[in-house]
Amino acid sequence: MTITETLTPSAASGAPAVAAAEQRWTPRLWGVLAVLCAVLFLDGLDVSMVGVALPSIGSELGLSTTALQWIVNGYVLGYGGLLLLGGRTADLLGRRRVFLIALAVFTVASLVGGLVDDGGLLIATRFVKGLAAAFTAPTAMSILTTTFAEGPARNRALSIFTVFGASGYSSGLILGGVLTSLGWRWTFLVPVPLALGALVAGLALIPRDRPAAEGGHDLIGAVTLVGGMLLAVYAVVTAPQRGFDALTAGVAALAVTLLAAFVVAESRVRHPLVRLSIFRIGAIVRANASMVALMGSYVSFQFMMTLYLQDVLHWAPLRMALALLPAGLLVAFSSPFMGRLIDRYGTAPLIVAATASLSAGYVWFLATAGSRPGYLVTVLPAMLLLGGGFAFGFSSIMAQATDGIDDSEQGLASGLVQSSGQVGTALVLAVVTALVASATTTAAPGDFAPFRPGVGLVTGVALAGLVLNVIAAVTARSRRAAA
Secondary structure, three states: OOHHHHHOHHHHOOOOHHHHHHOOOOHHHHHHHHHHHHHHHHHHHHHHHHHHHHHHHHHHHOOOHHHHHHHHHHHHHHHHHHHHHHHHHHHHHOHHHHHHHHHHHHHHHHHHHOOOOOHHHHHHHHHHHHHHHHHHHHHHHHHHHHHOOOOHHHHHHHHHHHHHHHHHHHHHHHHHHHHHHHOOOHHHHOHHHHHHHHHHHHHHHOOOOOOOOOOOOOHHHHHHHHHHHHHHHHHHHHHHHHOOOHHHHHHHHHHHHHHHHHHHHHOOOOOOOOOHHHHHOHHHHHHHHHHHHHHHHHHHHHHHHHHHHHHHOOOOHHHHHHHHHHHHHHHHHHHHHHHHHHHHHOHHHHHHHHHHHHHHHHHHHHHHOOOOOOHHHHHHHHHHHHHHHHHHHHHHHHHHHHOOOOHHHHHHHHHHHHHHHHHHHHHHHHHHHHHHHHHHOOOOOOOOHHHHHHHHHHHHHHHHHHHHHHHHHHHHHHHHHHO
16 A cells, blocks of 8 residues: 555545545544655754755864865765665565665764764765655655545645755754854764654655555666766866866766766666656746756855855854744744645746846845945845745746656656756856855955955846746747647
8 A cells, every 4th residue: 555545545545636635634644744844854953954054164173165165065065966866766675674874874874974074074974865865855855745635635745845944954053153162072962762753653654555556677777867967067066176177078978978877878778767748847947947056056145154154254054044044934833834824826927926036136245235234234135025925936947847747757857856956056046155255255244345256146046046947937828828
């Protein structure tokens, strides 16, 4: 019996989404959602706590700004490199099994990360955590989207799911500030008991599901996809620092070759790992592009603000965390209403609103920052606009990426859109880091000038997302009018 058949029989039998939405959510159904939310909460908690701790980690372990970005991008490399495979593996081998194994690996990597004394080993643990998250994140999404029927029930579940991600991120800012004051290692160790609790609850609550009846024999596809994605993300991350030298060119060429071989293999095997025709669905393509703009700009801006407030202005970690907190709080408090907004307006208008809010936040910051941004005039309004953009964007993009997709490919769709977010983060963050590192050496104390080109870049990324979504919305309206 599948998860959907166990927990939402009407959805599994093909009943209308409205009927599934009206069905009473049982305690076990709430329990499954709570486990999934707890894992997303841990992801947000981990990312924000480590972000707050970066300056302290660099100081104790002697890491430069360029090396520090690998604390973030080591995670991104593993996450972005295997996300697509992680989502499809869950579809083929069973969501419960993949989810729980990956969560156990994540827990062990967190523990080891809090105990190491070498920067290289710390980056290695971040890479392993990224690998684990590449399986937990899309699997959690596919469990959610196959448990809750498409429509109001799924939108409600997605909005609750997003609340926990935002709450984890905002809680991590405060908790990270407190824990970093005690020692940065605590930011790695505190998630361990929380992850263990989620693992035990998952074992008890998530029902067993059957793997897909077909597929899983595409070994060539798996090897070429993983190799190509890892090398592609590595090239994206290192090119801004190294330049396009012989090593970068070789890695990029090998990545392109492997990905081309993957495309050829998928078009010829009987049961492909990835059905290439999924890319013909316009909504999926737009959702993936929107996720690049959302995550690439948002995470990179947070990285710059963390370095500026702590390293340049010498703010205490807790003070810095409180300064950035309004964005997370806005996401946490507004996300519960996103399901109803998606039901009423659809995903496209909300994604346009999200990219508009993000763009406005970055433009406002650039226009008012001067040589030393003030908090009330510059930072706070920008964080509120960014928080609003993320709140409207994340749930809407995820809903757009998975609507209309068969249950057997929900993991694939979730992996695709989350891969886009991670690759976008890797690309934008790598370029931003290179811009900041090259300008910092000549800057006056307290001057914001080295960070201005980076903010300009994330502004351009957000504006590109806005233009894309406005064009898509106008085109869709014209088609409806013509019909």
